[in-house]
Amino acid sequence: MWREAALVAGKDLRVEWRSRVVLNQVVPFSVVVLLLFGFALDPDRGFLRQAAPGLYWIAVLLSAMVVVQRSFAVETADGGRDALRATGLDPAALFLGKAAATAAVLVALEIVLAVGVSLLYGVDLTRGLPLLVVSGLLATIGLVAPGMIYGALASGLRVRETLLPLLFLPAVAPVMIGATRAFEAALRQPPSMGEGWRWCGLLGVFAAIYTALGLLIFEPLLEDS
Amino acid sequence: MTTNSPSPPGEATVDPRPAPGHTGSRFTRVLGGIVIAGLAVQLLLALVISPRDVVQGDLTRIMYVHVPSAIAAYLAFGVTALGSAVYLWKRSQFWDLAAAASAEIGVLFTAMTLITGSLWGRSTWGTYWVWDARLTSTALLLILFIGYLAVRNIPAERHVRSRRAAIAGLVAFVDVPIVHYSVDWWRSLHQPATLTKLDPEIDGLMLFTLVFSIVVFQALFLWLAVHRFRAEYLAEQLDAEGLEDALAERRAEAHTPAAPTAPTPSAPVAPRSDEDAVPVVSAAPGEGSRS
Numbered sequence: 001m002w003r004e005a006a007l008v009a010g011k012d013l014r015v016e017w018r019s020r021v022v023l024n025q026v027v028p029f030s031v032v033v034l035l036l037f038g039f040a041l042d043p044d045r046g047f048l049r050q051a052a053p054g055l056y057w058i059a060v061l062l063s064a065m066v067v068v069q070r071s072f073a074v075e076t077a078d079g080g081r082d083a084l085r086a087t088g089l090d091p092a093a094l095f096l097g098k099a100a101a102t103a104a105v106l107v108a109l110e111i112v113l114a115v116g117v118s119l120l121y122g123v124d125l126t127r128g129l130p131l132l133v134v135s136g137l138l139a140t141i142g143l144v145a146p147g148m149i150y151g152a153l154a155s156g157l158r159v160r161e162t163l164l165p166l167l168f169l170p171a172v173a174p175v176m177i178g179a180t181r182a183f184e185a186a187l188r189q190p191p192s193m194g195e196g197w198r199w200c201g202l203l204g205v206f207a208a209i210y211t212a213l214g215l216l217i218f219e220p221l222l223e224d225s
Numbered sequence: 226m227t228t229n230s231p232s233p234p235g236e237a238t239v240d241p242r243p244a245p246g247h248t249g250s251r252f253t254r255v256l257g258g259i260v261i262a263g264l265a266v267q268l269l270l271a272l273v274i275s276p277r278d279v280v281q282g283d284l285t286r287i288m289y290v291h292v293p294s295a296i297a298a299y300l301a302f303g304v305t306a307l308g309s310a311v312y313l314w315k316r317s318q319f320w321d322l323a324a325a326a327s328a329e330i331g332v333l334f335t336a337m338t339l340i341t342g343s344l345w346g347r348s349t350w351g352t353y354w355v356w357d358a359r360l361t362s363t364a365l366l367l368i369l370f371i372g373y374l375a376v377r378n379i380p381a382e383r384h385v386r387s388r389r390a391a392i393a394g395l396v397a398f399v400d401v402p403i404v405h406y407s408v409d410w411w412r413s414l415h416q417p418a419t420l421t422k423l424d425p426e427i428d429g430l431m432l433f434t435l436v437f438s439i440v441v442f443q444a445l446f447l448w449l450a451v452h453r454f455r456a457e458y459l460a461e462q463l464d465a466e467g468l469e470d471a472l473a474e475r476r477a478e479a480h481t482p483a484a485p486t487a488p489t490p491s492a493p494v495a496p497r498s499d500e501d502a503v504p505v506v507s508a509a510p511g512e513g514s515r516s
Contacts, residue, residue, distance in 0.1 A: 149396060153389050157379050166375055167393065170368040171400050174407035181411065202407055213399060217392055220313055 001093045008089065008097025013104060015074055022067065022105050027112055030063040034116045048121040053183035056117050057176055061143070063109050065165060068147035071102050072155040081156055081222070091219040095148055099214065103144045110136055128186030131196045135182035138203035142175040145210035152221045178202040248455035256448045263441035267434075275434040284348050289434055291341040293442030294334045295363075301331025301446060302370060302398060309394035312387060318461070321387045324394055325377050326453035328370055330446055335367045358412040362405045369397040369404075383461065 016022055037055045041047040048055070075081050084094065114132075118125045125132060150167040154160040178199045185196030271289035278285035308324025311317065342360055343353040354360065376393040379386055 146396075149392075153376070153393060157381060159375075159379055163372075163375055163379065166368075167372045170365050170372065170404075171396070173365055174403050177407050177411045202410070206403055206407075209399065209403065213396060217396070220388060221392055223388070 001090050001096070004089050004093035005096035005100065008094055009100040009104075010097075012071065012074070012098060012101035016101070016105060021070060022109070026063055026066050026070070027109065029066065030059050030109055030113055031116055033059040033062055034113065034120055038120060049123055052117055052121045052123045053180045053187060055121075056113060056183065057139070057179050059113050060106070060110055060139075060179075061169070061172065061176060063113070064106055064143045064147060065168060067102055067105055067109070068144075068151040068168070069161070069164060071098060071148075072151040072160075076156050076160075085222055091222055092215045094222070095214045095218040099141075099144050099148045099211075102147065103140050106140050106144060107137070110140065123187065125187075127189075128191035128193060128196065131182060131186040131191070131193055131200070135179055135186070135196065135200045135203055138200055138207050139175050139179035139182075141207035142178075142203050142210065143172055145207060145214050146171050149210070149214050149217060149221070152218065174206050175203065178206065246459075248452045248459070253448065253451055256444065256451070260441065260444050260448050263437075263444060267438050267441050270434040270437060275431050276428055278431075281349070284345065285431075287341050287345045289438040291338060291345065292435060293439045294337040294341065296439055297442045297446040298331050298334035298338055298366075300443060301327045301334060301450070302366075302401070304450075305331060305370070305373070305394050306398035309391035309398070312391040313395070318387075318458075321391065322454050322457045322461075323450075324391065325457055326450045328373050328377070328394065329453055330449045332367065332370050332374060333449075334442075334446065335363060335370065339363055339367060356412060358409040361412070362408040365404050365408070366401055369400060373397050383464070 034055070037051075037059075038048060041051065075084060114125060114136075117123050147168060150164055150171065153167065154163045157163065182196045182199040182203065185192045185199065267289065271286050275286070275289075277283055304327035305324045308320040308322075308327065311320040312324060339360070342363070346355060346357075346360070347353045373390065373393050376390045377386065379389070381389075
């Protein structure tokens, strides 16, 4: 199964590498979101720095949605969904592979956004760095796993662009809460690491539950197309 | 245009028996009578007979709608989750429709819970909305199941729609406790729980009114859900009949040498001129089909 998952992940990353859609479109999009927050909240009063954890994760959430949509747009074109099923790959491996590729792309986006937040909002990210990294990675899995489930659920439908945000965004509310609180704890002066690690626990549980759900549910999800 | 493609193996087929033209039966009429009488008694109990609360005064009477709605909503979403699970396992049309009908009524009751809760909050806290843990997670619950209903209405073939809706229903149900727990934790770090717990020393008549209201609302849920279930069932029957009629008509045309409209073999299924043909539209191959 792991070898099959690696195959799928490699395919998705190769598609991305050749098309460069994320680099050319999603990265600029997420930077624009950071700028928009600057327009919405007065940059001179320190609002941006105070709200930085929340704004960062909203930017990540919106980018994640675009990346998930992209990950399944690749499969829908030219009957890719059926072709993928015809390969006889284990659906669980398919889920893992696509999730891994999407997570890799999302981590890259998160790094760009983190640099953006530290430059544009003047946030010092070296404080509580281990907590930032661990909670960021757990939150990434927590976004990607439900993203794959709902992405597959909406794929191939005429209403997929509007259906995905409706299903995906409320479902990942716990990730938004947990990741924002963990970042806040890490960036506080002085950092309250204990509280931050507790939020990491929530993020970990969420990621584990949705990964297990994805492994179980991908088979009936792909069956029907 | 392919001819009558057989439904995939294991899929539920629509009952070929002729359907009645309405959703009522003796059972629903009796149940409906009981529900309406029960609601009248509930109104009397809640507004007139039960005493005012020592602290909250008349405001406490909103509890007789708020708590039963919340319990009915949980019951409804429980039925939806159960129906979704059984559908994925047995592919039975009954459980698919039960999940759908139950979710609709559940959304209605969740909205009622939110509205009565925020009305109560307006008088108690002075504002319609506070970021109370229960209020916030109830709002998310409402949106999660509105999402489920959106999946129920996707334009696709019936078995595609049913399966994806079942998965969405199950995932939403799994998500509910996590959402509830995380919101609870998030708010309790900042402030103690704001909603007062049910007073254990509640007045006997008030307790009776509350329990009575809860029972009446569960019966109301059942009554509405049975009607919704039958309406959905009839809609599916009509869909299937529309497809059968259209196929029969195309076959008849193939045997007529000089049809007045001379349809080409690749022409899509056109609705008949009378209004019975409307369901053909939804029975035509969707994106999910490989015709």
